[in-house]
Amino acid sequence: MFTDLGHLAVIFAFITALYAAFISAFGAIRNDDRFVQSGRIAALMIFPLVLIGALGLWYALLTHDFGVRYVASVSNRATPLFFRITALWGSQDGSILFWCLIMSAFVAAAMLRSWGRDKPLLPWVTMTMALVMAFFLFLELFFANAFTRQDFPPADGRGLNPLLRHPGMIIHPPMLYAGYTGLLVPFAFCVASLIERRTDNLWLESSRRWTLVGWAFLTAGLALGGRWAHDVLGWGGYWGWDPSENKPLITWLIATAFLHSAMIQEKRGMFKNWNVFLMMLTFASMFFGTAFIRSGLLTSVHAFAASDIGPVFMVAMVAILAACALLWLTRLDTLKSEHMLDSAFSREGIFLIQNVLFLSSAFTVFIGTVFPLLSEALSGTRITVGPPFYDQVVVPQLLALVLLMGVAPLLAWRKASVASVGRQMIVPLVIALVTSVGLFASGLTQPIALAGFALCAYTLAQTLAEYVRGVRARMQSLGESAPLALLRLAERNQRRYGGYLIHIGVVLLAIGALGKGFYGYDVIRSVKLNESFTVGGYTFTYRGLRAVPCEFNDCQTTQAMLLVTGPDGNLSAVFPSRDFYPAQQHTATIPFTTGHFNEEVYVLLANWENAGALASFQVYVNPLINWVWVGSVVMILGFLVAYWKAPERETAPAVAVRQAVRASAR
Amino acid sequence: MKRLLLLLLVVWALIGTPPSAQAQDANLDDQTYHIAKQLNCPTCAGRNLADCPTQTCAQWKAEIRSQLERGKSADEVIAFFEARFGPTVRQEPPREGATAILWAAPLGAAVVFLAIAAWVLGQRTARSASAQPPAALANDPYAARLEQEVRESA
Incomplete structure (x- = not known):
């Protein structure tokens, strides 16, 4: 009974989402705030409705209601309480409901924020999020209904997929869902800004913290997925280039590129066009990956049963891509750069190269992931792409990114001086050299591995040097003690030093990956x-x-x-x-x-x-495999430092002044 | 600096042990295992043959072993599986034929992306040679405060 109530609530949630999308757009066109507010409240209401739906399904799981097909397929009488709760996302139908639950929570949180100066964006943000929400609820109701009853309830269920009985697998899907849906918020802001033909950075600035949250959840989800694979799959590693790992990785790579190039828009008003493109690509990759994995087109260790949601996803995908492309192309005139690039040898220049590398890595993973389908279409044989391909093609690109992490922070905005950059590189380069010589002397002769470790040593030293420089400057000018200076430094510029901490995490992870990859x-x-x-x-x-x-x-x-x-x-x-x-x-x-x-x-x-x-x-x-986990944890810590409190916003002119002052001081 | 050195030492110490065990006798087990690592499992999606515990995989592994016992080389064994089940059985896709696209595409994409980036960098730089300097900063309160702070601390 309670379960059917849940079903009904999800139907209402679907209708509410459609209403919210429609009335918000209507209110924006009519310029009538009453409709916009109605849309906002409607979008807010999706969460409680989906929650009732989830509670309904939970109730069925807890009471062993095997009359509900989904319950019988993911649990049985022996399934302990904990796994009956987590069985909500133990298989396709339930996990889409759970996805809706998390997404609706994000939508509600976005609706509850104080809109203040973002008011003009509100209706279109609501519309975008409500439409995406409606699509997923539509899937849940018409293609993967977890509430479906069966006429002859079995005496006992089939039990939870044995592979999923691991803490990593319990937390990993919610993390990934939260990551994806967190990134829905900046996407909605982006769309709203385009519809409104805005030329400013409002959408970026207002959604920046959401982007960070989405990114962090995605990072945590990937790390936990790796841990799960390591503990459960029995292949000795943590990463197998499986489609269901590749999919979040592709999104992660594009989102990371976006996080970096967004900084350029905030500081210098450049790359506006590019950022819109990246944001849309982030969203599309999420959607596309989900379509492929969920439809069973690509087989994966997760082995979600093949289902018929593929075509629906494809249609929606094409519609979304077409809408995004149209929106983007008709707004190109509003996305002009405020400044020109002064020099290729600058922070902006290196960020561009880094963006290119992120995108080409993402593309490589993408092509490897879909190649089985591509080859089947082209030549009739399905070619499987195993880890050797990725190891040879993606890993070098990722190592190049590690190198850029050690160079980019040295380059000033607008135009960097070769002499100054060179000077700052000396000590880390010496450290890298000493490391590689030391490693060589102790018997490591594999040249690529040596180069990789040297690279890690260099970037680690360079990143730590950023902290050292900052702390020393504070100690000298303000007479603070070292720990206090470090604290204040991070506090004063959380984004920067949180970011560097994330970089350190990445380097530690790379050390682990190199150790396992070359010497395992x-x-x-x-x-x-x-x-x-x-x-x-x-x-x-x-x-x-x-x-x-x-x-x-x-x-x-x-x-x-x-x-x-x-x-x-x-x-x-x-x-x-x-x-x-x-x-x-x-x-x-x-x-x-x-x-x-x-x-x-x-x-x-x-x-x-x-x-x-x-x-x-x-x-x-x-x-060294344990450094992979340590690196992941450090990345999350770095995120926390960057996120903790809203940092003071630096305007582009202020940055220019600071640089001018710094240049004159030299 | 000290912390840095310490970290360096740690990294160094970690990787110090050379993998001498790799030079174990290449017995039949190892050969079978090595070949199985290069093949895809027919039943566990996304895993190689060696890591998959199913019955079918056990049969495949037994087949590899018996072929090795009959004196076949590793390449011959892999060729046998490939002839029988198609190129899909290999972990590493071949680099010729239609599969060449797979290897060429990322390279092609990287070149195209880099070319675009180079074009953007070149073009923008050329244009900015005659561009105006950034707008006046006098009206920005943040900039003013920053300037004042810098003056005070100096």
Whole structure:
């Protein structure tokens, strides 16, 4: 009963969204604030309505109402409370409802903000967000209805997909959804600004914090997805270039390009055109990726069942692209730059190159992701694009971006001086050189890896030097102590120093990726009971298999025990296991890790014969992989520093003055 | 500076251990594993054969092993799978034929993007040679305050 009420609420939410879109546009055209306010309130109401819908479905999940098809497909009587709650986004239909819930929360938050000087944008922002909202509610209601009842309820459900029973998988989808829908806000502002034919930076400035939030959620979602893959999929890594990983990555790359080039528009009034293009591309990539993954056109480890929402998505996609292109092309005259580029050797110039790199990386990932479909259309055979392609083509571009991170902060706006930039590069370059020589001396001879580590050392040193310079300046001019100076420095310019902290996170992540990529290795070893094998200084002795109780009683778990003697003589034990789920006919290999912080040893039970008389194990040695997680956390910390409080807005002329003063001081 | 050096030392120390274990005896297990790493799994989407635990994959791995036992080389084994299941089985797409597009496209795109950027940079710079300096700053209160602050701290 309560579930059907939820269904009804979602239908109302859909109607409300359509109404909000229509009445806002009507109010804007008629220039009548009453209609605009009505639209605002309607858009605000979508959230409570969708929430009632979600509560309805939650109720069905909690009460084991297997008469609801979705409930039967994602849970059963043995599913514990926690997973019954998270099963709301455990499969296609429910996850679209959950997506709607998060999106409507963002819409409501945007409606509740104080609009003040953004008032002229309000109706069109409302219209854009309500339309996107309506589309997703339409999908939920007509193509992926989680409330659908079945005539003959089964006695028990099928249970949650075993792959999804991991904390990383529980938090990862909400993070990604929040990331995408967070980026919907700046998109709506962008559209509104174009419709209003505005020439100023209002849309950028007013939505900047939303963009940051969306970006941060996307970052966290990607990191958690990596953690989940590492812990659950049993492939020893954290990133497999799977379509469902690539899709948020493409959006992340474009959004990151946007975050940077938006700075140029704010400071210098340039690249307006470009920023609109990037914002639209960000949104389109989100939509496009979702269409491909959700429709089952591209198979992925997530394995959402193939469904018929593909064509709907495609139609909507074409409509959105056409509308965006039309809007953009008819407003080109309002998007003229306020300034000319003074020199290619400037912050603006390097940002442009960096933008190009971000876009070409995104394009590369995109082409690799859709190539299976493309090749099928072109030649009839479906070519699978595995990690080797991405490693060879995308990774160099990403490394080039790491280098730019170490150069861009040195270049002044408008025109940088070669001498000054060169001077500031000396110390970090020396550090990079010392690092590579040191690494070479200690036995690392792989030239690309050496270059990569040198690059990371350089950029890390350069970024830290930015802090050092700032702190030292404050200590000298204001007599502050070092910690206080650091605090004040970050407080005074959160965006900049938060941004640098994010850069540090990226470098740490790159160090982890290089370590794992170039020096990680894995072997498979078959051993008899009580026999030993050695991998990278670790000696493993196989002590037998045993059946252990499965967590939720719906699988058969076989666990192996191996004694491990580390290179330092320390004794430990690992228990890799395998879960077999008869209901889903699914096997999961559950890794067990040992080693130390800088060298993870990841053990999998690959196979066994004769009730465990013979067993084979896959052992991955993953040097530095933990820095990937550390880097991700640092990136989020950097975001928090940048976001914490609204920073003082610097106007373009003020920046010019500061530079003039700085130049005269030299 | 100290902190920097410390970090550097850490990075250095971490990567210090050379992967000597890689030089293990290349036994049949390893060869099978190595070949399986280069093939796509027919049943686990998005994973290579070596990492996939399904029955079908176990059969494929057994096939690789038995072919190796019969004295076939790694290339021959991969060619066998490719002949049977098409180019889709390879992790790394071939670089000839229709697939060449895949490898060429990113390069082409990067060149086009860079060309556009170079054009924008060149053109804008040329035009700005005769452009006006930025507008007067006198009326900006923020700029005035900044100037004052700088003067005070100097």
